[in-house]
Amino acid sequence: MRDRYRTMAPKFSTVRANAAIVEEAQKVIEKTKPALATAAISNPYAAGAQTQPGPPGAQNDADAGGPSARGRKSRKMQFSAPGRYVRQGDQLRNEIKLEELKQRIAAQSVKAGLDSEFDVVQRSLKRAQPPTVEWWDEAILPKGATYDDIDKADEYFRTSEDSLITHLVQHPIAIAAPSDRKQPERGLMLTKKEQKKMRRQRRLAELQDKRDRQKMGLIPPDPPKVRLANLMKVLTSDAVQDPTKVEAKVRREVAMRQFRHEKDNESRKLTKEERHEKEYEKLAQKERNDGLYASVYIVKYLTNGRHKFKVRETAKNDMLSGICVFHPNFALVVVEGVQSKIRHYRQLMLHRIDWTEEARPHGEADDDSDGSDDEDKKKKAEGEDDGPDMSENKCELIWEGEIPERTFKIFRARHAETDGAGKDWLTQKYEGMWDLAKRWTWQGEDL
Secondary structure (H helix, E strand, O other), rough: OOOOOHHHHHOOOHHHHHHHHHHHHHHHHHHHHHHHHHHHHHHHOOOOOOOOOOOOOOOOOHHHHHOOOOOOOOOOOOOOOOOHHHHHHHHHHHHHHHHHHHHHHHHHHHHOOOHHHHHHHHHHHHOOOOOOOOOOOOOOOOOOOOOOOOHHHHHHHHOOOOOOOOOOOOOOOOOOOOOOOOOOOOOOOOOHHHHHHHHHHHHHHHHHHHHHHOOOOOOOOOOOOOOOOOOOOOOHHHHOOOHHHHHHHHHHHHHHHHHHHHHHHHOOOOOOOHHHHHHHHHHHHHHHHHHHHEEEEOOOOOOOOOHHHEEEEHHHHOEEEEEEEEEOOOEEEEEEEOHHHHHHHHHHHHHHHHOOOOOOOOOOOOOOOOOOHHHHHHHHHHHOOOOOOOHOEEEEEEEEEEEEEOOOOOOEEEEOHHHHHHHHHHHHHHHHHHHHHHHOOOOOOOO
């Protein structure tokens, strides 16, 4: 049986030679395994590392020019360019000088009222240091105390009678919230026809009650209402006996009834103050319900007295608050009020006023217009009229919108020669409108 597969063995010499070579290579690999493990443990990059024996034909790193054979390269010294730090020092000194110059210019501009031209400079200024004691703590802390004297302040709170902080507890009075208040019930909304019917029924019931009282003798009956038309029917016998006397009596009664009627109407009529108060209450209620609105107008030349009167009096009659600031280059008008009055004032400023109208000289009659245009033209030609050319005068709306509350209490006029004074009159809320007016481009003019 052992020689059963002998016929399958290789019969060629080349195949046998190859098999012998493979067996010899496997034996060599098994012998060199411990040496390879030791070589892997050693650091090949260390400069003083000793080479381990390897397999035949292998080459060491030192002989092959590996990492251990290469040394560290030295770096060259890099010197700074000449004048580098001198230039940095000069630049720093120039920045300090420029900052000092900006501060001096800003201080002088504030004194001269030209702060609007140097807004950028003001932003770069440093803010002041915080105070030692804030204003909301000055009333609580002892006089002259600071935050470092907290222990003294604590003793002051407990012992002093002048201290605002005590051991007592204040219980504020509870106020009902708006949602908790009981709203009055509104009656049924009636049409005009239904209102007339209800009034007729009410008056009829009152008349019937009066008649019942007269029948029971509780009140005297009304005197007969005698007129010239029913004189003979009411006063039959008296009218026949002395008609002249009866006619005079009837005329006196008619005049008395008319006088009493007019007197009752006058007594029910509201006075001038009451009418203003009623209108003010109506506008106040409308202001609470609908809110407040504001509008800003710019006028090129507001020098005509009639124009000034219309601008001022219309604002007062419409109960508008605001201000009119006169500047050498323009006039700025700011008004605040309810939406309906703002709309009425806008109609006045943009449509009703003829801004090209020339101012009339003092003492000139309204109907005296014979040759006035020719005289004005002659004055302009001769240079006698130093006023502005009103033919180019105009008024434009630069802003309109809703505001939370009023800034001005009444309408008034003020003069401002500088930008700082104009912004002060407009307050912080409307100072942006001054800058907008300064940069305003009139409609129809080139940029």
